[in-house]
Amino acid sequence: MSASTNPATRTAVSVTGLRKAYGEKVVLDGVDLTIDEGEVFALLGPNGAGKTTIVRILSTLISAYAGAAAVMGYDLRGEAGAVRGVIGVTGQFSAVDDLLTGEENLLLMGRLLHLPLTARRARTSELLERFDLVEAGRQTPATYSGGMKRRLDIAMTLMGRPRLIFLDEPTTGLDPRSRQTMWQIIRELARDGVTILLTTQYLEEADHLADRIAVLDHGRIVAQGTPKELKRRIPGAHIRLRFAGSASLAEAARALPEGTRDDEELVLRVPNERGIRSLREVLARLGDDVAVEDLSIHTPDLDDVFFAVTGTASQEKNQ
Amino acid sequence: MSAVTIAAQDSATMLWREIKHSIRLLRLLIVSVILVPVVMLLLFDYILGGTLGHGLGDVARGAPYIDYLVPGILVMTVAGGCGPTAINVFMDMTGGFVDRIRTMAVTRGALLAGHVGVSVLRMLVATAAVTGVALLLGFRPKASLADWFAVVGIVAAFSFGLAWLSAAIGLVTKSVAGANGSTLPLSFVLPFLSSTFVPAESMPAGVRWFAANQPFTAVVDSLRALLMGVPAGNTPYVALAWCGAIALVSYLWAQAAFRRGTR
Numbered sequence: 001m002s003a004s005t006n007p008a009t010r011t012a013v014s015v016t017g018l019r020k021a022y023g024e025k026v027v028l029d030g031v032d033l034t035i036d037e038g039e040v041f042a043l044l045g046p047n048g049a050g051k052t053t054i055v056r057i058l059s060t061l062i063s064a065y066a067g068a069a070a071v072m073g074y075d076l077r078g079e080a081g082a083v084r085g086v087i088g089v090t091g092q093f094s095a096v097d098d099l100l101t102g103e104e105n106l107l108l109m110g111r112l113l114h115l116p117l118t119a120r121r122a123r124t125s126e127l128l129e130r131f132d133l134v135e136a137g138r139q140t141p142a143t144y145s146g147g148m149k150r151r152l153d154i155a156m157t158l159m160g161r162p163r164l165i166f167l168d169e170p171t172t173g174l175d176p177r178s179r180q181t182m183w184q185i186i187r188e189l190a191r192d193g194v195t196i197l198l199t200t201q202y203l204e205e206a207d208h209l210a211d212r213i214a215v216l217d218h219g220r221i222v223a224q225g226t227p228k229e230l231k232r233r234i235p236g237a238h239i240r241l242r243f244a245g246s247a248s249l250a251e252a253a254r255a256l257p258e259g260t261r262d263d264e265e266l267v268l269r270v271p272n273e274r275g276i277r278s279l280r281e282v283l284a285r286l287g288d289d290v291a292v293e294d295l296s297i298h299t300p301d302l303d304d305v306f307f308a309v310t311g312t313a314s315q316e317k318n319q
Numbered sequence: 320m321s322a323v324t325i326a327a328q329d330s331a332t333m334l335w336r337e338i339k340h341s342i343r344l345l346r347l348l349i350v351s352v353i354l355v356p357v358v359m360l361l362l363f364d365y366i367l368g369g370t371l372g373h374g375l376g377d378v379a380r381g382a383p384y385i386d387y388l389v390p391g392i393l394v395m396t397v398a399g400g401c402g403p404t405a406i407n408v409f410m411d412m413t414g415g416f417v418d419r420i421r422t423m424a425v426t427r428g429a430l431l432a433g434h435v436g437v438s439v440l441r442m443l444v445a446t447a448a449v450t451g452v453a454l455l456l457g458f459r460p461k462a463s464l465a466d467w468f469a470v471v472g473i474v475a476a477f478s479f480g481l482a483w484l485s486a487a488i489g490l491v492t493k494s495v496a497g498a499n500g501s502t503l504p505l506s507f508v509l510p511f512l513s514s515t516f517v518p519a520e521s522m523p524a525g526v527r528w529f530a531a532n533q534p535f536t537a538v539v540d541s542l543r544a545l546l547m548g549v550p551a552g553n554t555p556y557v558a559l560a561w562c563g564a565i566a567l568v569s570y571l572w573a574q575a576a577f578r579r580g581t582r
Contacts, residue, residue, distance in 0.1 A: 059422045084424040095415035097336065099343045111332040112425050114325065140343075156419070 011070075012037045012164050012195040013058060018067035020053055020219075027053045028064070029219035035197060035212075037163075040190045042206035043199040044305070045216035051199035052092060054216075055168045058197070059089045072164055088162030090153050092169045096141050102152050103128065103137040109159035127155040131185075147178025154185060165189065167198040171205060183208060203301050207231070215305055223309040234300040234308045238269045239282055242294040252290050256282060272297060322426075329426040333433025340407065341437060351403060352445040356396040357452050363388055363516060364456065371517060378518050380547065386460070389453045390542035391515030394535060396449045397478050398510060400442040401485040401502040408434050408489025409498040431486055431573060438482035439475065446474050461548035470545050473558055477538050480565035481505065487569045490576035509535045514543075534561035 013035040020028040028050045035041045043051045056062045058071055060080045068075075074082040089095075097105050106127055110120030128137045131151040141149050150170065157165060170186065171179040186209050190196060200206050206213045207227045215223040215230070223230060231237075241259075243249040243266045252268050253261045259270040272278045279297070286292065341348060363371070364385045372384030379387050411417055411430065420430055450458075462470065485502055492498040512526055513519065513535035522530050530536060537558040544551035 061418055061421055081424055084422055087422065089419065089422040091415050091418055093415035093418075095419035097416055098414075099340045100336065104339065108332065108336055111335070112329065112420070112423055114328065160423075 010037055011035070011073075012039065013041075013069070013071055013197065015054075015058070015069045016067055018054070018057065018069060019065045020050075020057065020062075021065055027219050028057075031067070031216075031219070031221055033214055033221065033224070035195060037195050038190075038193050039211045040186070040196045040198070040209055042210035042213045043197065043216050044201070044203060044206045044213050045199075046201060046306075049216040050219040051216055052168055053219075055089070055091075055166045055197070055199060059087060059166050060084055086163050088157035088160065088165045090150075090157045090165070090167050090170060092172065094141075094149050094153060096149060096152050096156065098141050101138055101140050102133050102144075105141075105152060105156055106137075106159055109156045113160040115160075123159060127158060131155045145178075147174055147181060150174060150178065150182065151185070154182075158189075162194070164195045164197070167196060169199055169201070172201070203305055204299075215309055217306065217310055223305070230305065231300060234304045237272045237300050238298050239272045239279060240294075240296045240298055241268045241270065241282075241286075241292050242266055243268070244291055244293045248290050248292075252286055252292075255285050255287065255290070266293075269298075326426040326429065329429035330432040330436070333429045334436045335433075337407070337433045337437035338440075341441060344403075348403060348441065352396070352400050352441060353448050355399055356392055356445070356449045359395060360388065360392045360449065360453060360456065363392075374517070374521070380549070382459075382547065383457065385453070385456060385458050386547060387543065388516065389450070389458045389460075390546055391510065391513075391539045392449060392453065393446050393474065393542060394477065394513075394515060394539050395506065395510045396446045397442045397474060397481060398506040398535075400438060400445060400478070401481050401488075401505045402499050403441070404434060404438040404482055404485035405489035405492065405498040405502050406495055408486050409492055409495060412490060427577075428574070431577060434486050434489075435479070435482045438485065439478045442478035442482065443475060446478075460546040462546045463548065466545040466548060469555060470542055473538060473541055473545075473555060473562070476559055476562035476566075480562040480569065483566050483569035483573055487573035487576060490573055509533065514539050534558070534565065537561050 011034060013033070015031060015033045018028050018031040019026075031050070031054060033041075043054060045051050053062070057064050058069060058076070060076065060083055063077070068077075070076065071083045072086045074086075076083060096102075097108065100108060103124060106124040107120055110123060115123065125134075128134045131154065133148065133152060133155065136144060136148055136152075141152060144152065154167075154170075167186065171182050174182060183205070186196060186198065190209075196209075198206075198209065210227060212224070212226055213230055214221045223233065241252060243252060246263065246266065249261065249263065249266050249268060253259060256268065256270050259268040261268050270278075270282050368384040368388065372379060372387070375384065375387060408431070411434070417430065484505070488501045489498050492501055510516075512530050513533055514530065515535065519527055519530035519536055537554055538561065541551050541554040541558040544554060
């Protein structure tokens with residue numbers, strides 16, 4: 001089915017009361033979410049929170065145990081075939097054919113999408129070019145780096161110009177440079193108006209890429225909002241000052257009464273709401289006389305989000 | 320495009336993919352599907368053939384042992400193709416690739432159809448190659464052109480049945496070793512417990528009945544009669560019925576296992 005016969009819709013994904021259990025183990029415990037067309041939506045959560053399960057359900061790989069979901073206006077239960085026609089999925093594990101060359105992998109996608117020969121070839125060379133795989137396209141993925149493999153994976157997903165893309169942990173296992181490239185790719189897709197649902201364990205990643213974030217914990221959405229809204233709820237950003245002795249700590253605590261004092265570690269944590277400006281101010285208020293042994297800036301991470309919305313750390317919940 | 324056209328197109332695409340795979344793994348395949356049966360042929364003909372041939376007596380109809388042996392080796396060649404097929408299917412099911420296919424609007428059965436199609440092609444190519452080697456070694460068939468067509472038909476039907484069976488095995492096993500191991504009874508145990516090397520009647524009472532009535536014997540006996548140009552009676556029909564039954568049961572098993580993969 002081509003996208004043009006699709007009923008006009010403003011909502012890309014609509015999910016209500018989604019539940020899934022494997023035997024006794026509840027994986028999704030009533031998830032509701034709505035993603036608008038053209039939006040980049042991030043599902044943020046630790047391993048085992050249910051992120052991948054949501055992606056697998058929405059991409060028709062597995063069925064939910066209860067609840068309703070529509071993707072691009074098509075019902076997941078009754079119109080799975082139509083859903084498959086408009087989505088693209090890049091899973092956590094490499095979904096490239098290791099015995100075919102990069103180029104053959106793309107051509108294979110083109111054949112499976114029933115593109116005519118010329119369109120297949122044109123789109124293949126366009127994607128190889130765009131993802132910097134022209135040279136590598138003649139070789140099998142066995143010779144590729146992790147980043148190259150992931151790029152080929154995404155290119156295969158884009159072969160059919162899907163309007164909605166699922167990216168399950170697109171940067172997990174990538175080196176910092178490949179991660180930057182992947183972020184760039186995702187931003188470009190968003191600019192083209194593609195709706196993206198991505199999952200991630202990193203608040204930083206969700207913050208950089210997403211219009212909206214849902215925090216998932218134990219199969220439930222525990223917080224939802226724009227990165228700004230979410231970060232406002234996190235008290236995690238602070239400047240950490242460590243002192244040589246309790247005398248200087250006491251002196252600093254007097255100068256910065258908003259700070260939280262830890263006498264055992266000789267540490268003072270001062271909220272850092274305005275970045276560099278806060279830092280300058282803190283140093284100015286401390287003056288030249290208080291000897292600071294060590295200073296570090298702490299930015300909120302997934303643990304802080306978790307602590308803020310659930311009251312427990314993510315690692316503990318992991319088990 | 321109609322659903323049937325799309326299904327045919329998708330199956331052809333998967334067939335193309337599997338042919339590419341086979342070409343990439345050519346050396347490995349030549350060893351496992353052609354070299355092994357050729358070694359069995361040499362072993363049984365040169366080393367054991369003298370004694371075995373004497374022991375055959377009237378069954379051999381005065382022909383050398385190789386003429387008795389080759390039909391059995393051809394059946395072993397077909398069965399030898401089961402391991403690679405089961406392994407390929409297993410590998411495909413464990414990688415992320417099958418998930419990608421499942422999220423695309425691709426005909427559900429196309430992936431398996433591609434595997435089975437190429438499996439049959441591989442078995443036919445291997446059987447032809449082993450037949451060529453056998454001819455060089457002194458195999459002298461007395462089959463008419465019609466007999467040859469019947470031989471090809473039976474080999475193709477047997478390949479089709481075993482290809483579906485291997486695909487089903489590949490779908491239900493949990494490891495590569497399991498996929499390969501589960502096909503060993505097909506490629507090594509059943510041939511020995513059949514008329515592949517010696518007549519079933521010559522076997523001890525306990526296995527005789529099994530050997531006389533199992534599918535490998537029906538296939539080997541019909542190929543042997545056709546290749547030797549002697550009346551085959553109804554054995555070709557029995558063989559074809561077995562092939563059809565194996566294909567049907569395996570097909571249903573494979574479909575069920577493939578669906579179970581999507582939970």
